Each structure stands twice: as structure tokens, then as C-alpha cells.
Amino acid sequence: MATTKWVIDPTHSEIQFKVKHLMITTVTGYFQKFNLEVETEDEDFTKASRIEFTADIDSISTNNEQRDTHLKSDDFFNAEQYKQLRFIGKSFEGSGDNYKLHGDLTIRDVTKPITLDVEYGGIVVDPYGQTKAGFTVEGKVNRKEFNLTWDAVTEAGQVVVSNEIKLHCEVQLVKQA
Numbered sequence: 001m002a003t004t005k006w007v008i009d010p011t012h013s014e015i016q017f018k019v020k021h022l023m024i025t026t027v028t029g030y031f032q033k034f035n036l037e038v039e040t041e042d043e044d045f046t047k048a049s050r051i052e053f054t055a056d057i058d059s060i061s062t063n064n065e066q067r068d069t070h071l072k073s074d075d076f077f078n079a080e081q082y083k084q085l086r087f088i089g090k091s092f093e094g095s096g097d098n099y100k101l102h103g104d105l106t107i108r109d110v111t112k113p114i115t116l117d118v119e120y121g122g123i124v125v126d127p128y129g130q131t132k133a134g135f136t137v138e139g140k141v142n143r144k145e146f147n148l149t150w151d152a153v154t155e156a157g158q159v160v161v162s163n164e165i166k167l168h169c170e171v172q173l174v175k176q177a
Contacts, residue, residue: 001041003049005176006133008036012172015055019143020162022154029071033059038089038173043123045133051089051103057082075150076143082108092118101137107146114141116167131175139167 015031033056041047057079060071072079089103090113099118104111121134143149143165152160 004040004042006038006173007176009172009174014170016168018166023159023162027062029060029062031055031059032061045092048092053087054084056084076148078108110146112145114139133173135171137169137171141165
């Protein structure tokens, strides 16, 4: 079997997170700079020998500069000390369109196993002759498990930021020659 290398197409991919604010609305954020490299046997992702994702903490954007600065501070990600978050995939299992991706997520100085739901969109050749694979990735993490422990409560006792963070990623990979 031949090893096939895939890299993310950042112009056709999106790394998004969502968190409840005051438990009544959802705030959406993005990582603007990220990387993903995958090595598979031929084009079989269930036989991936390497799945490595990183996102630059300093690239967080929630469309609010003050909030972004707070997220980059030591109250949350501490972008000055911890430049990236990292996910190392351990296994990709399933069939058809639905898969589970198991791996280790590292945020700050904490590494924990997580499982992500993956919808496989298939493989196509684009108009430029590039072979591309598409995936929708979703999951949830508890931010406090990764030392993102800042908390605040309103005078009425309402939690300001939920502990549960929802992840949603649209990923397009490009097969390397």
C-alpha cells in the first residue's frame, strides 16, 4: 500500500467553536490560522497513520476585539505562553458517511482524549486536477478540563460563560503528489 499525504485547504475549511453566553445566546468564534496533515494508506482514511491538527491561539476571532483579547489572556488560552492548541488523531473508525475520530486534544498544558463525530463528504477531483476529500467534524469539550477556568456570575446569579464548548469544523483536504 502506498502512503498518501493530505493537507488542509484553508480557503475551503473553517474551524469554529460555540459557547453559551449568559445561557441565553450562543457566541461563535473561529481560528483563522490552522493546519492539518493526514497520512493514509492510499485514500482510505480508516487506515490513517497520522492525523495532526494545530490552531494558532493568537488567530482567535469572535468579531469582538475586547472578547478576543480576553480569550487570548491567561483567563482562558494564554496565547503568550501556549501558542497553539493541538489534536493528534489516534483512530478513525466507521463506515459510509459517519465516523468517530478518537484522539488527544491539548489546550494550554492539558492533554485529554476526546472523540469527534465526523461526516465524510467523499473524494472528488476539482477543476484544477486536485484530489480533495471533505469532512464535517463536530464535538463538545468541557473548557474547565483544559484549564480554561475563568468564571463570572451576574448579580442575579446567571452564569456568564458555559463550560461546554461546541466544536464545528468544515475540512477540505488536498491530496499531495
